Amino acid sequence: MEILLIRHGQSEADILNVHEGRADFSLTELGIKQVQKMSKRVHNDFAPELIWSSTLKRAKETAIILAEEIGSELHFEDDLMEHNNGVLAGLSFEEAKKIPIPKYPHESVENGESHIEFRMRMEIIFSRIIVQSSSYKRIAIVAHGGVINNLLHSFLKMPIETEFGFYTGDSGIHLIEINEKGRYIRFLNDTNHIKKS
Structure with a gap:
């Protein structure tokens, strides 16, 4: 199974210079454009059959745009x-x-929740998504920078405390794969879609 990890586009919190986390901000106009470009790229190059998404507005709006572009289950x-x-x-x-x-x-x-609680939440949901999506060849998870960082740590079976992190830009895409031979990273934090005019 291939798994796309996709971060939402720019949100209102990014321009207000406030902590986001659980604060529920929508996408900005720029964020919507970023997501539209990302959605076209994903549709053309590696369309998922199923999309899982966070319920916070910025991710939810991103996932809806992506699902409408591709016509996939959400x-x-x-x-x-x-x-x-x-x-x-x-x-x-x-x-x-x-x-x-x-x-x-x-x-x-x-x-709030501790880093251990956050990581354990990601371990549980990642495991559940993989099991419930096992009949699909490719899925997408639309979420947040911290979530994606922890999902990648989980995927790589890394410890909770580590010096290494995974950055994701606005509407950034990661592609990972799980198959009978093991776990593979195809690419990380691809934002080429928003660099093109």
Whole structure:
């Protein structure tokens, strides 16, 4: 099975300079254009048969545009939402400096989830999606930067605490594969669709 991991386009939080996480912002006009270009590229080059998506607006809007372009089945999943950053959600970066940052992976900000809880949530939903999608040759997961980072860590069976991370740009695409021989990375963070005029 091939799995596309796709990040949403630019959101309103990106131009407001606030912490996003669980804050539920929509795509900007630029974000919509990024997603439209990404959707055409995915349709032409590696269209999925099934799309799974986070239920937060920026990802949901991205997934709807992609599904309409391709004409594929679409499932929404709450467990694909971004890291629960508690009281930081929606706060400006300046205001957020007053909030104590957790020092250890088992700690969280007020009303949030720890890094361990986030990673375990991703392990569970990734496993569930793989099992429930086993009859498909290619699927897509539309989500968020933190979610995709953790899904890639899960895919590579990396530890919770690591120096390595995976960046995803606006509407960035990763392609990974699981088959009888093992797990393969086809490419990471492809944003060529938004570089073209």
